[in-house]
Amino acid sequence: MRVDLFDFDLPAERIALRPARPRDAARLLVVDEGGMADHVVAELPAMLRPGDMLVFNDTRVIPAQLEGLRGEARIGATLHKRTGLRTWQAFLRNARRVRVGETIDFGHGVSATALDKAADGSVLLAFDGDEPVELLLERAGRMPLPPYIAQKRATDAADAEDYQTMFADAPGAVAAPTAALHFTPQLLAALDAAGIAHATLTLHVGAGTFLPVKAEDTDDHRMHAEWGRIDAATADRLNAVRSGGGRLIAVGTTSLRLLESAAGEDGIIRPFEGDTSIFITPGYRFRAIDGLMTNFHLPRSTLFMLVSALMGRERMQAAYAHAIESGYRFYSYGDSSLLMP
Incomplete structure (x- = not known):
């Protein structure tokens, strides 16, 4: 399909630079067969049915943004994907000033050597020394805010908490699974009381999620x-919900992509561990999920293509037009939608 079919105009003032407080006070646009309705996230228990299950991504964002020097050249690095115990693919700012075999000094006793350059423009970095890389990043790294926020303001202390979900447990993401940023312990308790269960899986979100479709x-x-990883016990729980007549609602496109990667043609979700590069566009037949809670995405992005595949492109264009007209806040720190095909 033509990529320009997924374009739309978004006023700059609709991009949220801070999250709603409290988190579950964010607005929630419900899109289903009945049309569109405006709610807030705290009302989610009333939007679902007893027996449904929400599926969250428990990945934890690491301080994956680094600033350093190669000689006198300033180099910025955003870690993208772990490839080994001490190696990461990274997108470099000023990458032309770094050749294979050269070392970048990130300060605080942290340095890394460029091992290779990939076709996508990323560089394979090997961190020097024998300290765990996680400790090195805690010393030298900072929270990797999305480019559309980082271009407008500096990262600060509040982001260390704001850009982490309440489910964050498995370190390894360089971007947050942002749909889950809206959840609070109080909201989770209300969902439990309404008979709506939840489960977690792990997908380490990479910086590639922000790459434009060229x-x-x-x-x-x-x-x-x-x-990503779904263990056997979790797969059994997910399958039991659907076989019992409940619905699986993915919280975030990362959860959805992993669930769909783990499901067979028969709709059964199987244990999964490894890489997924699933690309969901209109015409895709969903096998594992019955709904999606997700924030509002960039024009021409793979994620807007995904929600268009779930709900229909024209319906999502109309929903986004309504959201823009009604003052919804977009992107990582913005408001949310509940999409029920």
């Missing part, structure tokens, strides 16, 4: 790979 046709876009 191709003119979706068939020519190469999707980034991300590592």
Whole structure:
């Protein structure tokens, strides 16, 4: 399909630079067969049915943004995907000033050597020394805010908490699974009381999620790979919900992509561990999920293509037009939608 079919105009003032407080005070646009309705996230228990299950991503964002020097050249690095105990693919700012074999000094006793340059423009970095890389990043790194926020303001102390979900447990993401940022312990307790269960899986979100689609046709876009895991016990719980007549609602496109990667043609979700580069566009037949809670996405992005595949492109264009007209806040720190096909 033509990528320009997924374009829309978004006024800059609709991009949220801070989250709603409290988190579950964010607005929630419900889109289903009945049309569109405006709510707030705290009302979610009334939007679902007893026996339904919400599926969250428990990945934890690491301080994956680094600033350093190669000689006198300033180099910025955003870690993208872990490839080994001490190696990460990274997108570099000023990458032309770094050749294979050269070392970048990130300060605080942290340095890394460029091992290779990939076709997508990323660089394979090997962190020097024998300290765990996690400790090195805690010393030298900072929270990797999305580019559309980082271009407008600096990262600060509040982001260390704001850009982490209440489910964050497994370190490894370089971007938050932002749909879950709206949840609070109080909201989770209300969902439990309403008979709505929840489960977690792990997908380490990579910086590739922010890469623009440069191709003119979706068939020519190469999707980034991300590592995920669903264990056997979780797969059994998920399958039991659907076999019992409940619905699986993915909280975030990351949860959805992993669930769909783990499901067979029969709709059964199987244990999964490894990379997925699933690219969902209109025409895709969903196998694992019955609904999606997700924030509002960038024009021409793979994620707007995904929600268009779930709900229909024209319906999502109409929903986004309504959201823009009604003052919804967009992107990572913005408001949310509940999409029930």
